[in-house]
Amino acid sequence: MFQRLRQAVRKFLGKSVVSEEDVKALIKELQRVLIAGDVDIKLVLEISKAVEKQLMEEESKTFTLKQRVIKILHDELVKRFGESYEPKVGKQKIMLVGLYGSGKTTTAGKLALFYKKKGLSIALTSLDTERPAAQEQLKQLADEVEVHFYPYKEGEPLDYIDKLKEDVVILDTAGKNALDEELQNLLNEQYNETKPDVVYLVISADIGKVAIKQAEAFNNTVPITAAIITKFEGSGKAGGALSALARLNIPIAFVGVGEKLSALETFDARSFVAKLLGLPDVKGLLEKMKKAEIEPEEMDELNLETFYKQLKAAKGMGSLNDILSSAGMYDMPKDILRQGEEKLALFEAAINSMTPYERKHPEIVKKSSSRIKRIAKGAGIKPEDVNMLLSQFFKMEKLMKRFQKDKGMLKRLKKMMPGMKGLFR
Numbered sequence: 240m241f242q243r244l245r246q247a248v249r250k251f252l253g254k255s256v257v258s259e260e261d262v263k264a265l266i267k268e269l270q271r272v273l274i275a276g277d278v279d280i281k282l283v284l285e286i287s288k289a290v291e292k293q294l295m296e297e298e299s300k301t302f303t304l305k306q307r308v309i310k311i312l313h314d315e316l317v318k319r320f321g322e323s324y325e326p327k328v329g330k331q332k333i334m335l336v337g338l339y340g341s342g343k344t345t346t347a348g349k350l351a352l353f354y355k356k357k358g359l360s361i362a363l364t365s366l367d368t369e370r371p372a373a374q375e376q377l378k379q380l381a382d383e384v385e386v387h388f389y390p391y392k393e394g395e396p397l398d399y400i401d402k403l404k405e406d407v408v409i410l411d412t413a414g415k416n417a418l419d420e421e422l423q424n425l426l427n428e429q430y431n432e433t434k435p436d437v438v439y440l441v442i443s444a445d446i447g448k449v450a451i452k453q454a455e456a457f458n459n460t461v462p463i464t465a466a467i468i469t470k471f472e473g474s475g476k477a478g479g480a481l482s483a484l485a486r487l488n489i490p491i492a493f494v495g496v497g498e499k500l501s502a503l504e505t506f507d508a509r510s511f512v513a514k515l516l517g518l519p520d521v522k523g524l525l526e527k528m529k530k531a532e533i534e535p536e537e538m539d540e541l542n543l544e545t546f547y548k549q550l551k552a553a554k555g556m557g558s559l560n561d562i563l564s565s566a567g568m569y570d571m572p573k574d575i576l577r578q579g580e581e582k583l584a585l586f587e588a589a590i591n592s593m594t595p596y597e598r599k600h601p602e603i604v605k606k607s608s609s610r611i612k613r614i615a616k617g618a619g620i621k622p623e624d625v626n627m628l629l630s631q632f633f634k635m636e637k638l639m640k641r642f643q644k645d646k647g648m649l650k651r652l653k654k655m656m657p658g659m660k661g662l663f664r
């Protein structure tokens with residue numbers, strides 16, 4: 240699902256520097272994907288305009304264009320698609336409404352299993368007398384989940400429902416191919432007589448553009464608490480249902496992701512959008528971006544002493560690797576990032592054995608094998624260890640020089656790592 244969008248995002252993130260054209264291309268691709276996924280065109284334009292507008296508004300001092308695009312896109316999509324609704328776990332009466340074939344009866348069974356697993360007792364009952372097999376279908380599901388099933392015959396009073404002792408009472412209802420007046424009246428009557436705590440609109444992910452009409456009609460018939468989108472797995476067409484629900488401000492409680500009774504998941508807008516964008520770690524990235532709002536400290540000059548301090552600081556940070564990659568620096572040499580305890584001890588010994596002048600001017604050490612030998616001897620280490628320290632230092636210096644050309648990256652890094660003084664001049 241939405242594979243193309245994920246590819247576009249990956250390509251976008253893979254660029255070392257992004258231009259305005261790259262941003263435009265990404266937004267174009269987003270539009271294409273959303274439209275192909277049946278998202279309402281108006282909503283697509285709203286989303287892309289909102290993203291563009293936010294990008295135009297003042298430049299960020301802390302983050303690159305690349306990061307901002309992803310963050311804005313993410314926030315915008317979450318805002319549009321995703322109010323999630325946290326289903327209550329506890330005593331309640333649930334009514335399921337939806338078109339014929341949307342998955343109501345299956346979902347009733349799935350909900351029974353969901354709540355049974357939470358330790359609650361369940362009653363399943365079906366008010367669907369339109370189809371002869373409807374009662375039998377739900378009974379079979381009840382047997383499968385091993386919960387109580389209460390049959391209902393057309394014309395009987397509905398007061399048996401209030402007498403049910405189970406914690407969670409799930410009412411299945413009849414559906415039709417479209418919500419006509421007859422069904423509207425029936426549902427309305429059943430709602431008024433049973434007064435459910437929660438009404439879920441069961442809507443199929445592949446309903447397409449008619450979603451808005453259908454959802455609106457149901458919402459006008461009975462007060463919808465939240466929606467359950469079925470057949471959510473593998474469908475790139477969920478956009479119709481998603482945008483209809485967004486437009487009507489109906490939150491999403493669950494998604495059905497298969498025919499099995501266990502194939503029901505609570506819906507989390509953030510992780511859905513993250514998946515949509517192919518960024519399972521968006522959350523982490525955003526958190527790091529928030530943390531990075533700390534004021535940067537003045538930076539010292541990079542020399543062997545400050546370099547050593549950085550290595551030590553970096554080691555304590557543990558997730559330095561993550562921080563650097565979320566800053567867009569994927570090419571940090573691994574040997575610099577991961578300094579073992581032993582190597583740090585060697586470096587410390589070498590630095591202690593240097594004169595203050597040598598520490599500030601590592602280039603004179605590099606040029607002189609007699610200095611290297613002297614330092615190694617004084618430190619009780621091998622000349623190779625001194626050379627390793629020097630080589631890592633110069634590698635770092637080279638990197639820093641490169642980053643200094645990328646002003647945005649440098650500023651960001653300074654903010655991200657206030658403890659990393661000395662790496663930047």
Ligand SMILES: Nc1nc2c(ncn2[C@@H]2O[C@H](COP(=O)(O)OP(=O)(O)O)[C@@H](O)[C@H]2O)c(=O)[nH]1
Nearest residue numbers: 339340341342343344345469470495496497498
């Ligand atoms: N793949 C898939 N199929 C589903 C899902 N939910 C329901 N179905 C299937 O959709 C069809 C209609 O389901 P049913 O519960 O009878 O719909 P109802 O008419 O609304 O009660 C059945 O074949 C179900 O197995 C789902 O989440 N994924």
Ligand SMILES: [Mg+2]
Nearest residue numbers: 343344367373
């Ligand atoms: Mg049914």
